[in-house]
Amino acid sequence: MVKPAKGGTTTMVAADSRATREDESIERWIRSMIPRKPATGVNLHVLGQRFLLNGYIVGFESTNTSPSGKFSPPSNDDKLWRPNSSHYLHMSLRRWTSIIIIIIRERSTQRKKGVKCTFGPQVNKSGTLRRVKAFQKISNSAILSSPQEEEEAIQMESNNGSQEMTVPVEGVAGGGTAYGFNDGGLSSEPLQQSTDPTEVPTSDLVHVWCMPNTVNVGSQETPRPLETINLLAARNERESFQIAMRPKVSWAGSSPSGSVQVQCSDLCSSAGDRLVVGQSLKLRRVVPVLGVPDALVPLDLPVTQLNLLPGETSVIWVSIDVPNGQPPGQYDGDIIVSAMKTDGGSSDNLGKHEKDQLCMELKNCLDIMEPIEGKPMDEVVERIKCASSSLRRILFSPSFAEFISTNGSSDMMEEDVVSNLAVRIKLRLTVWEFIIPVTPSLPAVIGVSDTVIEDRFGVEHGSEKWYEKLDLHFKWLLQYRISPYFCKWGENMRVLTYTSPWPADHPKSDEYFSDPRLAAYAVPYRQVIAGDDSRECYLRKEVEILRSKPHWNKAYFYLWDEPLNMDHFHNVRKMASEIYAYAPDARVLTTYYCGPGDAPLAPTPFESFVKVPNLLRPHTQIYCTSEWVLGNREDLVKDIVGGLQLENREEWWTYICLGPTDPHPNWHLGMRGTQHRAVMWRVWKEGGTGFLYWGANCYEKATVPSAEVRFRRGLPPGDGVLYYPGEVFSSSSEPVASLRLERLLSGLQDYEYLKLYESKYGREEAMRLLEKTGVYMGPERYTLEHRPIDVLRGEVYNACRPS
Numbered sequence: 001m002v003k004p005a006k007g008g009t010t011t012m013v014a015a016d017s018r019a020t021r022e023d024e025s026i027e028r029w030i031r032s033m034i035p036r037k038p039a040t041g042v043n044l045h046v047l048g049q050r051f052l053l054n055g056y057i058v059g060f061e062s063t064n065t066s067p068s069g070k071f072s073p074p075s076n077d078d079k080l081w082r083p084n085s086s087h088y089l090h091m092s093l094r095r096w097t098s099i100i101i102i103i104i105r106e107r108s109t110q111r112k113k114g115v116k117c118t119f120g121p122q123v124n125k126s127g128t129l130r131r132v133k134a135f136q137k138i139s140n141s142a143i144l145s146s147p148q149e150e151e152e153a154i155q156m157e158s159n160n161g162s163q164e165m166t167v168p169v170e171g172v173a174g175g176g177t178a179y180g181f182n183d184g185g186l187s188s189e190p191l192q193q194s195t196d197p198t199e200v201p202t203s204d205l206v207h208v209w210c211m212p213n214t215v216n217v218g219s220q221e222t223p224r225p226l227e228t229i230n231l232l233a234a235r236n237e238r239e240s241f242q243i244a245m246r247p248k249v250s251w252a253g254s255s256p257s258g259s260v261q262v263q264c265s266d267l268c269s270s271a272g273d274r275l276v277v278g279q280s281l282k283l284r285r286v287v288p289v290l291g292v293p294d295a296l297v298p299l300d301l302p303v304t305q306l307n308l309l310p311g312e313t314s315v316i317w318v319s320i321d322v323p324n325g326q327p328p329g330q331y332d333g334d335i336i337v338s339a340m341k342t343d344g345g346s347s348d349n350l351g352k353h354e355k356d357q358l359c360m361e362l363k364n365c366l367d368i369m370e371p372i373e374g375k376p377m378d379e380v381v382e383r384i385k386c387a388s389s390s391l392r393r394i395l396f397s398p399s400f401a402e403f404i405s406t407n408g409s410s411d412m413m414e415e416d417v418v419s420n421l422a423v424r425i426k427l428r429l430t431v432w433e434f435i436i437p438v439t440p441s442l443p444a445v446i447g448v449s450d451t452v453i454e455d456r457f458g459v460e461h462g463s464e465k466w467y468e469k470l471d472l473h474f475k476w477l478l479q480y481r482i483s484p485y486f487c488k489w490g491e492n493m494r495v496l497t498y499t500s501p502w503p504a505d506h507p508k509s510d511e512y513f514s515d516p517r518l519a520a521y522a523v524p525y526r527q528v529i530a531g532d533d534s535r536e537c538y539l540r541k542e543v544e545i546l547r548s549k550p551h552w553n554k555a556y557f558y559l560w561d562e563p564l565n566m567d568h569f570h571n572v573r574k575m576a577s578e579i580y581a582y583a584p585d586a587r588v589l590t591t592y593y594c595g596p597g598d599a600p601l602a603p604t605p606f607e608s609f610v611k612v613p614n615l616l617r618p619h620t621q622i623y624c625t626s627e628w629v630l631g632n633r634e635d636l637v638k639d640i641v642g643g644l645q646l647e648n649r650e651e652w653w654t655y656i657c658l659g660p661t662d663p664h665p666n667w668h669l670g671m672r673g674t675q676h677r678a679v680m681w682r683v684w685k686e687g688g689t690g691f692l693y694w695g696a697n698c699y700e701k702a703t704v705p706s707a708e709v710r711f712r713r714g715l716p717p718g719d720g721v722l723y724y725p726g727e728v729f730s731s732s733s734e735p736v737a738s739l740r741l742e743r744l745l746s747g748l749q750d751y752e753y754l755k756l757y758e759s760k761y762g763r764e765e766a767m768r769l770l771e772k773t774g775v776y777m778g779p780e781r782y783t784l785e786h787r788p789i790d791v792l793r794g795e796v797y798n799a800c801r802p803s
Helices: 017-032 095-111 131-139 147-159 351-369 376-394 398-404 414-419 450-457 464-480 507-514 535-547 550-556 564-584 605-610 612-614 635-642 672-684 739-761 763-772 786-798
Strands: 010-013 043-047 050-053 056-059 079-081 087-088 206-212 229-235 238-247 260-266 267-269 281-289 292-298 303-308 314-321 329-340 423-435 444-449 483-489 495-498 555-561 590-593 621-627 652-657 691-693 736-738 776-778
Touching: 010 017, 010 147, 050 329, 079 590, 087 564, 147 621, 206 329, 206 423, 229 238, 229 786, 238 303, 238 739, 281 621, 292 590, 303 314, 314 739, 329 605, 444 450, 444 464, 450 464, 450 483, 464 483, 464 739, 495 555, 495 739, 507 550, 535 564, 550 555, 555 564, 564 612, 590 612, 605 612, 605 635, 612 621, 652 672, 672 763, 736 739, 739 786, 763 776
Parallel strands: 010 043, 229 423, 444 483, 444 691, 555 590, 590 621, 621 652, 652 691
Antiparallel strands: 043 050, 050 056, 079 087, 206 238, 238 314, 260 303, 260 329, 267 329, 281 292, 281 314, 292 736, 329 423, 483 495
16 A cells, blocks of 8 residues: 555556556656656556556457557557446547546646645545545536636636545555546446336336456446346355346435335245355345445345435445255245335334334434543544434435435335336255365454454443443355454564353353364463463463363464564464463464564575474474465465475464455455455465454444444455454444455355365365366466356265265
8 A cells, every 4th residue: 555645646567467567658648648747746656558657447348459469559449448337438549548637637726726626536434435526527518629728627616616535544455446536427327317116117217237255246237237146155165146136217215216115035945955044045235445346234134225316326235145955956936126216204104123223323323422421632533524424324224215215205005016017036946965165174364453442332342232242243254154353462462362252161262162163262371351370371371271172183282473573483383382281282374474584584584484394393393374475476386385394283384464465365455356355276286274364344443333433544444354343334233244244155155166076086186177167277277157167066066975
């Protein structure tokens, strides 16, 4: 991430390594089109063949390329790239250049008038990104034939008012997709007059189509034909897809285009077996974060209602959990989408559920505002913002539509009308015979900051509510096949990690550690809650109790994160020695990406990195290395694994943190869906026996549950954040998953498929299958499409299905 310098000038190059030279040539060409001395500088981000210039994305498909592959300036047939869509707008080179000049000239004009104006996307309360109003209108106008006309258009729009725009602190994610930039002003389909949904088929009012779970469906995604959904899943597996909706016309008098009702049915087999809505089948609305589709907010079932916005695509994430004991076979069901008529007067007839929801929302506002006496001013301001956000959410909910709409609030349509006019999505799921193991084959240990929980939810460390919050987060995360650990960071990257906040002799600890969904658990080196026992006495008692349990083989000690000098390494060895005094068979995990800086182990940093196990041995059993350091050197993995002393129970795990960056697999916001999922493909191919991720809730500090989430400064967007507080989006306290967390789960399920195939045909054959299907060849070579994933899973099923 690069912060804008004073005056707004920033240059960040995040180009694909395979096209770096071409990108540099393109960059020089673009800069040559810009006035040599713009008033306030230029923000230019290079993303493959797409450019983020002062917050706007421009790009082209060059048809004017020489046989040598060298870049030539684009011709008049080149195109302006529209983010979040699969189509392009045909514009002349002259027009494309004008857009760049308009940006700089308008910025200069605003400066001359003394108006503070920094171009770039602006994040509003809902997490979406807005464009500059002047740019929207100019973009929709006819091509301006002269600089004078351009200047006149700018002056006209400037006189109508200006809007201060700021670039998000987090910048643009490095995934090469650049999703989330709202092109409402460039809408390709103007909304027509209002239409009555009780007389017109919903398909005439709304585009409805479906997309795979690996696609980032942005607000400007273009419609596709609607087809029957065919899914394949093993027992104890979650499969998912997305429903996209985009209004064709407006059928409401207020700002939204209109409301749609979405209704689900159970999935039924011919034998009468069911996958029940609300238990197995769930719907969540995809909400953008920094303009990128990411948060998955739960929707009411079996019927829910959504407001659609003009010129924007709204998305629902549909997931189906297949229980362990579900009979195999084919299951069919429907998801029905109906446009809703607004007739008014129904707010007096709210059901109990709606009233309870409104009551909780309003009570939440009071809870936020009441205890402000003696609070710091910045906290009071934050509380007011949160209460305002909650009240706004209530006001613009469907229950109050009659007061913000000229046509009143929404009424349910009659059953026969729904049947005749609604869009019906046919859903078919084939449940396979085999079962994904309940206990994950790969321990994926992921950190949860207890400090973040304490600050945001106002719970005191060690209080009853503190235990309740940690318990909620732990149990919720288990559904994602990960093994959570709570953590508190100390000086010099010393870290206190623990999976259970209770002592080992507490029944809750045994409940946690015995859960078959938990593959590994962290044992704290010292007390989580201060007590009378000394550290040595506490450690001895904990180890003695745990060693007598059958789940002791899951235990590990994570003492220090990324030691950097000899003093750090010495501390690791010292603490490990104390543990071994009570438990010689204990496992100590150490993460590292380099050797000690003050005492190099070899002439080069990488050679020093490879020799770190010699420095840690025998005080570490789990060597956890950064994927960032390995880069594309998959051949070196064999050397690392070959150096392990398996007779001493040594293991090799990997982790990601900040890096690796695009195009390598990671979980940064804005990366491709397959890029998120490929993290676990890489782990399987490299042969690691475990995986660690440093944080799932490590956003910026806040003291109110419903405060907006901000990613930490200095980190790539989304790094250290895999889920959000539920209170940010509703009155629910249940965490809200990200798309990236769902794709993490999908990757872990893919890992189980590969392990199953490997167990039957050997690792070499499994490796060939992974590459033959085109799913994953290496950190920079993996599928960008969803189909190869289904081909791989189908091949595994056909080869391994029970006879």
